[in-house]
Amino acid sequence: DTAVSQTPKYLVTQMGNDKSIKCEQNLGHDTMYWYKQDSKKFLKIMFSYNNKELIINETVPNRFSPKSPDKAHLNLHINSLELGDSAVYFCASSQVAGGRGYYGYTFGSGTRLTVV
């Protein structure tokens, strides 16, 4: 029933490990995003995919690699985790409504990543 679902919701891992966060949306939206929430609650966009194609790739370390097997899924893989990667990561999806350019975003509940 959940519209945008992220797994896992909570992840504690050691430095140097590789981990993945999965995201799935069942809304039929054509665009998906990954955001990182910093300690001050600011949300920074990391990646955006439209119909499986990468359209936004902000300056993030290349240890972060997104993968979109289909337009309903956007996974985030992180190699060689560092302490500074600890944050909440949000997945979101959106769909442009008609020709008005309205972007209705739906967010997942977030994944709290703690690197120790």
Next chain:
Amino acid sequence: EDKVVQSPLSLVVHEGDTVTLNCSYEVTNFRSLLWYKQEKKAPTFLFMLTSSGIEKKSGRLSSILDKKELFSILNITATQTGDSAIYLCAVDRDNYGQNFVFGPGTRLSVLP
């Protein structure tokens, strides 16, 4: 099931008007409530509220939380066309694996 409700879902005003956006919530293990302004690339963080009755202000924007009645309001005075955006309310939950619940957003359009 935990939920966050925002009202109105859509609002059209003219420059100079004052608007009040509402966010009500029903969640377990409330930790904090956050307001974001959704812009093209990423939401802009506005406020984080944890205690009742303490108004937070930033320029023409202000927000307050009522933990007894389980709601928050976001006020924007002397609106400008640049205030046009979707305003998101999100509640953070203090429980393993539960994390955030986002409201659907209020779409504000400010006309010249």
